Every structure is written in structure tokens, then in C-alpha cells.
Amino acid sequence: MGWWTRSWRGPRTRGAAAFIVLALLLSLVVVSTVRSGVAVATDCSAGWVALTYDDGPIPHRTNTVLAALDRAGIQATFFPVGYLVRSYPDVIRKTADRGHVIANHTWRHENLRKLSTSAIVSTVNRAHNQIQAAGVVPARLVRPPGGFTDSRVRRALSNAGYRQVLWDVDPWDWSGKSASGIYSNVVRYARNGSVVVLHDGSANYRNTASATERIVKTLHGRGYCFGVLNNQGRIVPGDEAAVKVGPFYDVAGSPFADDILWLYNEEITKGCNPPYNNRFCPTETVTRGQMAAFLMRALGLTEGAGLDVFGDDDDSVFEADIERLAAAGITKGCNPPANDRFCPQRRVTRAEVAAFLVRALGLTEGVGSDRFVDGDDSIFQVDIERLAAAGITKGCNPPANDRFCPRDPVPRGQMAAFLHRAAAHLP
Numbered sequence: 001m002g003w004w005t006r007s008w009r010g011p012r013t014r015g016a017a018a019f020i021v022l023a024l025l026l027s028l029v030v031v032s033t034v035r036s037g038v039a040v041a042t043d044c045s046a047g048w049v050a051l052t053y054d055d056g057p058i059p060h061r062t063n064t065v066l067a068a069l070d071r072a073g074i075q076a077t078f079f080p081v082g083y084l085v086r087s088y089p090d091v092i093r094k095t096a097d098r099g100h101v102i103a104n105h106t107w108r109h110e111n112l113r114k115l116s117t118s119a120i121v122s123t124v125n126r127a128h129n130q131i132q133a134a135g136v137v138p139a140r141l142v143r144p145p146g147g148f149t150d151s152r153v154r155r156a157l158s159n160a161g162y163r164q165v166l167w168d169v170d171p172w173d174w175s176g177k178s179a180s181g182i183y184s185n186v187v188r189y190a191r192n193g194s195v196v197v198l199h200d201g202s203a204n205y206r207n208t209a210s211a212t213e214r215i216v217k218t219l220h221g222r223g224y225c226f227g228v229l230n231n232q233g234r235i236v237p238g239d240e241a242a243v244k245v246g247p248f249y250d251v252a253g254s255p256f257a258d259d260i261l262w263l264y265n266e267e268i269t270k271g272c273n274p275p276y277n278n279r280f281c282p283t284e285t286v287t288r289g290q291m292a293a294f295l296m297r298a299l300g301l302t303e304g305a306g307l308d309v310f311g312d313d314d315d316s317v318f319e320a321d322i323e324r325l326a327a328a329g330i331t332k333g334c335n336p337p338a339n340d341r342f343c344p345q346r347r348v349t350r351a352e353v354a355a356f357l358v359r360a361l362g363l364t365e366g367v368g369s370d371r372f373v374d375g376d377d378s379i380f381q382v383d384i385e386r387l388a389a390a391g392i393t394k395g396c397n398p399p400a401n402d403r404f405c406p407r408d409p410v411p412r413g414q415m416a417a418f419l420h421r422a423a424a425h426l427p
């Protein structure tokens with residue numbers, strides 16, 4: 001247990017507790033988390049298999065596949081299409097955050113055999129640059145769409161610094177086959193070193209996702225492990241392909257790596273993918289509903305369960321938590337001054353976090369100052385200035401830092417930094 005437990009039980013009840021639970025909400029892990037869970041249940045004695053997913057990112061489809069991979073507890077290799085990366089950069093970032101490798105499937109799914117050599121290089125480079133623009137380091141691996149390739153295509157890719165990747169197991173998941181059909185084909189043909197081609201971007205994504213979980217379970221049972229492709233096209237263990245920070249392999253390279261490690265060492269967070277908890281998901285944001293659940297659990301509030309202060313949370317799984325928080329005066333609504341709505345699905349904003357931290361820490365200095373040009377119209381302007389006076393925030397646009405971006409959502413990594421600095425103000 002860390003400092004927060006001691007503070008919680010001390011005389012500073014509500015303020016400290018509110019701060020503590022802000023910290024706890026960082027962990028999307030519920031108390032029932034199995035801490036002894038391990039990512040790989042086998043000794044890999046049968047060998048290694050790589051699952052690969054093409055034609056994304058398409059938000060709902062890719063997210064469904066990612067959730068299946070989460071539950072399976074493995075990493076895979078994705079071959080996205082450049083123009084979709086341009087449309088959905090956050091989805092590709094989320095994929096990379098989970099430890100999956102991001103490779104290259106051209107800009108617009110062209111048949112490379114029909115392109116000139118310079119056009120081959122152009123479409124592949126354009127996709128590569130688009131992935132980088134999304135904040136992800138792509139592997140230098142290219143899968144020619146449809147598998148259409150020849151020696152000229154392969155040489156063009158190689159000369160441009162890419163390695164061509166095909167597959168040896170193809171269940172035709174995109175063609176509308178059932179989950180059972182996809183599953184049976186893969187577990188029948190997979191062997192040590194197999195590269196399985198699947199699709200997160202096809203309309204049959206639900207069956208692909210469902211088959212994925214069954215494939216992993218069965219092949220794990222046969223002694224196989226699942227890895228990702230490195231730049232040489234070889235299968236390597238996902239966890240070892242990335243540099244770990246503490247137990248997390250999605251944190252290296254984050255500007256908040258030190259803060260996240262601090263958070264972990266203080267036992268404030270476990271991770272974002274129970275039961276494995278080898279990821280922190282630093283770019284994922286937290287909803288107000290999730291926040292309410294963590295606040296309620298940590299505070300052990302019992303009053304207000306039968307209230308119905310807010311009209312928009314009746315269908316939320318967090319309704320009881322939200323109403324209790326309202327009864328305790330810890331949570332206000334999302335639509336001042338009426339405050340008859342809570343917006344449980346909405347992301348917590350930087351301004352809202354400022355208000356919580358200021359209330360929790362009892363910060364009073366800084367009133368009357370005006371160091372951010374964009375904070376003046378925020379109802380949290382006083383809180384924002386107090387937070388800055390305490391050194392807990394500098395701004396959102398370094399090095400100038402004359403803006404606070406009060407309406408921006410708060411990714412988990414950024415929250416770690418807020419909490420790390422705020423901890424210095426605790427008794």
C-alpha cells in the first residue's frame with residue numbers, strides 16, 4: 001500500500017479521499033482483478049504463430065478485434081491501409097498502445113503488380129508516413145494487397161527499405177465465413193512459424209474477432225505461443241518486442257513514462273488490460289461514468305443510492321455510483337448552471353480534473369492571476385489558475401505554455417503526470 005491509503009485513513013477525509021479516487025480511476029481494473037493472471041499459459045514448446053489483421057483501421061471493426069485480442073491476452077501484427085489511417089489516427093494509436101505491431105498495406109489497397117516501380121514506392125511510403133503522422137512507429141513490413149506480387153514488386157519494396165510479408169494460413173475470413181469455419185481452418189493448418197492472415201477491416205469482423213479468441217485458446221492448449229513480426233519478418237514475442245517500463249510495454253516513448261512508473265510503484269494503478277495488466281494505455285481517456293464508479297468504490301459512499309438527480313444516467317451501469325457522488329456533493333453535473341445532467345459517456349476534461357484536484361488538495365493560491373489565454377471563459381478558471389500556482393500544471397502547449405486547453409480530454413498518461421505532481425502537496 002502507498003501514501004494514498006495512509007492519507008485516506010487519516011483525518012483529512014473527503015479531500016484526500018477525493019484525490020485518492022482520482023488516482024484509482026486511472027486503473028480501469030476492478031477489484032476482482034486476478035493478479036496472478038499470466039499472459040502466456042504455455043511453455044511455447046510447439047512453437048510460435050503470428051496472427052495478422054489487414055484492411056483497417058475502421059473504428060468499430062478494429063475495436064472489436066482489439067477487444068478480442070485483449071481477452072485473448074496476445075499481441076498481433078496489423079497491416080492497415082494508409083487512407084484509413086488518415087481518417088482514424090486514434091484507432092491506429094490505440095492499436096499500437098496495446099503492444100500490437102503496425103505494418104503497411106499500401107495507401108489505398110492497390111494491386112502492386114499493376115503499378116510502376118516508382119508508384120509502388122510512392123503508395124507504400126505514403127502509408128508509412130501517414131502512420132508516423134499518427135504518432136506510431138511503423139514496422140518496415142509491407143503486405144501486398146491480395147497477395148499480388150512478383151520479383152519486381154519484391155525488389156522494389158526491398159530497395160525502398162521494406163520487407164514483403166505474405167502468409168501461409170488463410171481462412172478467407174473476409175468472405176463471410178462463420179466463426180467456426182474460420183477457427184477450424186486456422187487450427188487445422190497452423191504450425192510453428194505460421195503467419196495467419198485475418199481482417200479487422202472486413203464486414204465479417206465479428207466472426208473474425210470471435211474466431212480469434214477460440215484460435216488462441218486452442219493453440220495455447222497445444223503448446224503454441226503467439227508473437228508479432230519484427231522488421232526481419234520473424235515472429236518474436238510481443239512483450240519482448242517492446243521496451244518495458246515497469247510491467248508495461250506500451251509506455252516507453254511516452255512523455256509521461258516516469259509519471260506512469262511512479263504511479264505503478266505507488267500501487268495506484270495496475271494496468272488497463274486485466275488480468276494480464278502488462279499495458280497502461282497511456283493515450284486512452286477516462287469517461288465521467290468510469291470516474292464515478294471509482295470514486296464511489298473508493299469512498300464507500302452509501303447515501304443517495306435511490307436518488308435521481310440526473311436525467312441522463314438512467315441507462316448507465318454507473319447510475320448508482322453517479323447518484324451517490326452527487327448526494328455527497330463531490331460530483332456536480334455536466335451542464336451548469338442547471339446541472340441536471342451528468343454525461344456519463346463523456347471524457348473527463350482538463351478543466352474538470354483541475355477542479356477535482358484543487359478541491360481535493362485544498363489549494364487556495366493563485367486567485368486573480370491569469371496566465372492562460374484560453375482559460376478565461378471556463379467556469380473552472382479559478383481552479384485552473386490555482387492548479388498552475390501550485391505547479392501541478394504548466395500548460396498544454398510547451399514551450400510557450402500560455403494555453404491550458406480546458407476542454408481537452410485527459411489521457412491516462414497525462415493524468416499520471418497530474419497526480420505525480422499533486423502528490424507533493426499531500427501531507
Ligand SMILES: [Zn+2]
Nearest residue numbers: 054055145146
Ligand atoms: Zn487487404
